[in-house]
Amino acid sequence: MKFGVIVFPGSNCDHDAFYAVSSNLGQKAEFIWHDSATLGDVDAVILPGGFSYGDYLRCGAIAKFSPVMRAVKEFAADGGLVLGVCNGFQVLVEAGLLPGALLRNRSLKFVCRDVHLRVQTTNSPFTASAERGEILRVPIAHGEGCYYADDRTLDELEAEDRIVFRYLDNPNGSLRDIAGICNRERNVMGMMPHPERAADPLMGSTDGLAVLHSMIRSATAVRA
Amino acid sequence: MTATITPDLIAQHQLTPDEYQKIVDILGREPSFTELGIFSVMWSEHCSYKSSRIHLKKLPTRGKLVVQGPGENAGIIDIGNGYVIAFKIESHNHPSFIEPFQGAATGVGGILRDIFTMGARPIAVLDSLRFGRLDDPETGTRNRRIVNGVVSGIAHYGNCFGVPTVGGECIFEPCYDGNPLVNVFALGVAKKEDIFYAKAAGVGNPVIYVGSRTGRDGIHGASMASAEFTEESKQKRPNVQVGDPFMEKLLLEACLEAMKTGAIVGIQDMGAAGLTCSTCEMGSRGEVGIEIELDKVPQRATGMTPYEIMLSESQERMLLVADKGREQEVLDVFKKWGLDAVEIGVVTNDGKLRVRHHGAIVAEIPNRELADEAPLYDRPHTKPLRHAPMEAPKHTPADVQAALPLLLAAPDICSKRWIWQQYDFQVRTNTIAGPGYDAAIVRIKETGTSVAMSLDGNGRYCYLSPREGARLAVAESCRNLSVVGAKPLAATNCLNFGNPERPEIMAQLVEAIEGMSEACKFFDTPITGGNVSLYNETLGEGIYPTPVIGMVGTLPTSPAVPSTFQNLGRTVMLVGGIGTCDDTRFGGTQYAKEIIRQLWGLPPLLDLEYEQRVQYAILRMIDENLLESAHDLSDGGFGVGLAECSFGPAEIGAQIDLGSHLRPEVLMFHEAPSRILVSTSNPKRIAEIAKKHEVEAPVIGTTIEKGIEIRQRSITLGSWEIAALRAAYESSLEHQLGQ
Numbered sequence: 001m002k003f004g005v006i007v008f009p010g011s012n013c014d015h016d017a018f019y020a021v022s023s024n025l026g027q028k029a030e031f032i033w034h035d036s037a038t039l040g041d042v043d044a045v046i047l048p049g050g051f052s053y054g055d056y057l058r059c060g061a062i063a064k065f066s067p068v069m070r071a072v073k074e075f076a077a078d079g080g081l082v083l084g085v086c087n088g089f090q091v092l093v094e095a096g097l098l099p100g101a102l103l104r105n106r107s108l109k110f111v112c113r114d115v116h117l118r119v120q121t122t123n124s125p126f127t128a129s130a131e132r133g134e135i136l137r138v139p140i141a142h143g144e145g146c147y148y149a150d151d152r153t154l155d156e157l158e159a160e161d162r163i164v165f166r167y168l169d170n171p172n173g174s175l176r177d178i179a180g181i182c183n184r185e186r187n188v189m190g191m192m193p194h195p196e197r198a199a200d201p202l203m204g205s206t207d208g209l210a211v212l213h214s215m216i217r218s219a220t221a222v223r224a
Numbered sequence: 225m226t227a228t229i230t231p232d233l234i235a236q237h238q239l240t241p242d243e244y245q246k247i248v249d250i251l252g253r254e255p256s257f258t259e260l261g262i263f264s265v266m267w268s269e270h271c272s273y274k275s276s277r278i279h280l281k282k283l284p285t286r287g288k289l290v291v292q293g294p295g296e297n298a299g300i301i302d303i304g305n306g307y308v309i310a311f312k313i314e315s316h317n318h319p320s321f322i323e324p325f326q327g328a329a330t331g332v333g334g335i336l337r338d339i340f341t342m343g344a345r346p347i348a349v350l351d352s353l354r355f356g357r358l359d360d361p362e363t364g365t366r367n368r369r370i371v372n373g374v375v376s377g378i379a380h381y382g383n384c385f386g387v388p389t390v391g392g393e394c395i396f397e398p399c400y401d402g403n404p405l406v407n408v409f410a411l412g413v414a415k416k417e418d419i420f421y422a423k424a425a426g427v428g429n430p431v432i433y434v435g436s437r438t439g440r441d442g443i444h445g446a447s448m449a450s451a452e453f454t455e456e457s458k459q460k461r462p463n464v465q466v467g468d469p470f471m472e473k474l475l476l477e478a479c480l481e482a483m484k485t486g487a488i489v490g491i492q493d494m495g496a497a498g499l500t501c502s503t504c505e506m507g508s509r510g511e512v513g514i515e516i517e518l519d520k521v522p523q524r525a526t527g528m529t530p531y532e533i534m535l536s537e538s539q540e541r542m543l544l545v546a547d548k549g550r551e552q553e554v555l556d557v558f559k560k561w562g563l564d565a566v567e568i569g570v571v572t573n574d575g576k577l578r579v580r581h582h583g584a585i586v587a588e589i590p591n592r593e594l595a596d597e598a599p600l601y602d603r604p605h606t607k608p609l610r611h612a613p614m615e616a617p618k619h620t621p622a623d624v625q626a627a628l629p630l631l632l633a634a635p636d637i638c639s640k641r642w643i644w645q646q647y648d649f650q651v652r653t654n655t656i657a658g659p660g661y662d663a664a665i666v667r668i669k670e671t672g673t674s675v676a677m678s679l680d681g682n683g684r685y686c687y688l689s690p691r692e693g694a695r696l697a698v699a700e701s702c703r704n705l706s707v708v709g710a711k712p713l714a715a716t717n718c719l720n721f722g723n724p725e726r727p728e729i730m731a732q733l734v735e736a737i738e739g740m741s742e743a744c745k746f747f748d749t750p751i752t753g754g755n756v757s758l759y760n761e762t763l764g765e766g767i768y769p770t771p772v773i774g775m776v777g778t779l780p781t782s783p784a785v786p787s788t789f790q791n792l793g794r795t796v797m798l799v800g801g802i803g804t805c806d807d808t809r810f811g812g813t814q815y816a817k818e819i820i821r822q823l824w825g826l827p828p829l830l831d832l833e834y835e836q837r838v839q840y841a842i843l844r845m846i847d848e849n850l851l852e853s854a855h856d857l858s859d860g861g862f863g864v865g866l867a868e869c870s871f872g873p874a875e876i877g878a879q880i881d882l883g884s885h886l887r888p889e890v891l892m893f894h895e896a897p898s899r900i901l902v903s904t905s906n907p908k909r910i911a912e913i914a915k916k917h918e919v920e921a922p923v924i925g926t927t928i929e930k931g932i933e934i935r936q937r938s939i940t941l942g943s944w945e946i947a948a949l950r951a952a953y954e955s956s957l958e959h960q961l962g963q
Binding site: 009010012013015016019020023049050051053054055056109110111112113139141143194196197199200201202203 | 376379380383384385386468469470471473474561562644645646647648649650651652653655656667669781782783
């Protein structure tokens, strides 16, 4: 399959995502520049981590206006797989593809470390290859990763089984320990932890592969 | 400019009457006000190294792997397979005291530009930090604010730019109260044929300005960094620049892409002394002239004078020379990245820096004289300043049991997790060994090779003996690399000292350089560049002489040897032996600092030959895959080193029996070099390798569950729960910072 990795000015995990899907997993991948109006023939899209447009305003608040986001929205509306990691999650929330908001960490400090995630649902193309309740060790690196939404939205996310990952050791104050959520159609997921950083034994963990493998399996199944 | 040059004006520019006379001789006339400003920054200590240059020549700078030594934006060495690494360390001490957040942030920005201006993509940053004591009743509050500001500044810039901050060191001493040290090291990688130099060439070629607009920020930053601090220094806050890491990230990507067009002849970042430095240095290196029109320089403020434009230190700006006729290709790349790129001048054949404003010439100075012929001083040097006694003070014999947790919580030793957790140390997915290892390891995806890096300095040792202290710093940095399996190849240095006009301070500088030179020659690790930061004094109080060495080496890409014990029932050995130490050599240790609260004597004794044999032995052991863990003993000696080995995920400790006649506290906490604590399932082979290299490697114990027990000749010195030691170690810094 072919992954498209969106590059905003200021994206800095774009190469990491590209490397994980291409070198670690042997899939095709291409970079898609932020002013591109189309996504080409990709089967899935990754919005990588970083500081899109510097993020001097709210994280992701400028990126949502970029031309490529219109294409991403159309792609998502057609059922395409969209994974937003870290800044990518922030962009998806700002763009209205996912509910809620990401606020400053409760510590008010940037934090980079491994966290433990519980897979809350396998009913998603991003976790289909994982086990429900499985614990994954995946790094985080963010200053604004505290997931926030009103109670009604949170209840809805729970009722609809849309909380994909929860932290075991909540590092940022996220409500209900939320680390990753998906949309109602389940083809768009945002998560603060970085699966692409846990895709190579040399980096200390390969638990992030669960997400990428699931995407490959789901995309391939759809095509077949 | 019609401003009259008065003796007062000259003095304000920190030029001596003799220096002024030299300017008049060079020009054959009185300088204009703008010219005076230009000379004052280029001939500042910070830019010209006028006090240190004659001594820096003593350092080894050549080697068969050295592609570029000192004199460029960064040093470069060949790492094989057609790739090179570019690296350098720089200080941003003065700005970080005046405005900690922006001072530190722009320190990171400056060194990153030094790397990518050479065509190398930055892949790692390390920081060496020194602050005043956090618990000082008078200065503690300010010091805590400075720590917070500096750490967030580094995090802000590095994280946003997208370079991992993978290691460093952080030390606290009262002498850094009014003068923190912020030394930032960066390393980048490039293909050998893609290296760029900061050299102008080709008469008629366009000179192009790229990046942020020029504002009034940072004017005279270089001169500020060349003077002692006084009460008035606080008014210099406007001299500190403001960083924009996003702009820098765009500059990086755009510059690397523009370089690929093949239409760039030379390129240099605008760092200290901004447009002045980049124009005259590029001209001087290429032995050509450069003429620029300031009206064309993108400006942030209106009504800026030529003086202000030439001396501004606004960040995130580059100057480049393109091939005439192909400039559009370059401009197109910058346009794609949304950056200002403007032709502001042309390369000429007369060797002069000619600056026009509204068409009129406002400065005309020969490049070579300006950039390379600053006055050189052989400043008088006597005996290095030291007020510490040689004799050990009387002190009560120690309670080793109580001392270990105290030392583990000591500011210099305790976990710096609070700091490095704020840095993204993983971005670019190359970090094989990050913070917490003896040396950082970053892989280079393209080659199957990894690069190991370590920053080391020890102001206490250097205060007791600048020469021995500098030698020890080099030895430790080499050892740190060897412990992770890397061969040390080359180094960069940052020399932080006080006022060189004081002969006893100048003596510290001279002896430290000579000690460093001796050790670098011995280990065959040439110094490919670096930075000298002088005048680190506030209100007449100098810092400890603090040379910091940044060592780099390579190793085949593979998982890192852990520094912590991995399995129960393994043999614990001390490669290099227990070592020895008398009372005099005990005076610079962390035990002396934290428990006895004194500083005396001399630094630990270093035998370079023995040190090297230990390093060769450990490299061999790693090569044969014999080590389950390896950790260098340094601050806090054996006791602290052993505890650190027990702080792995499994909390495996050890039962130790040391066959030594040293006094217990000396045995536990002396800091003799050349010692590496290892665990193994193959002690026999370790012993063979050690013997072959003629180094000691006694078996001293076995790994056990949950605790540490230490005996000396069968008499118990102490026993500790790992969890308790770890709590002291992990929580101390946050506690001191009141977080």
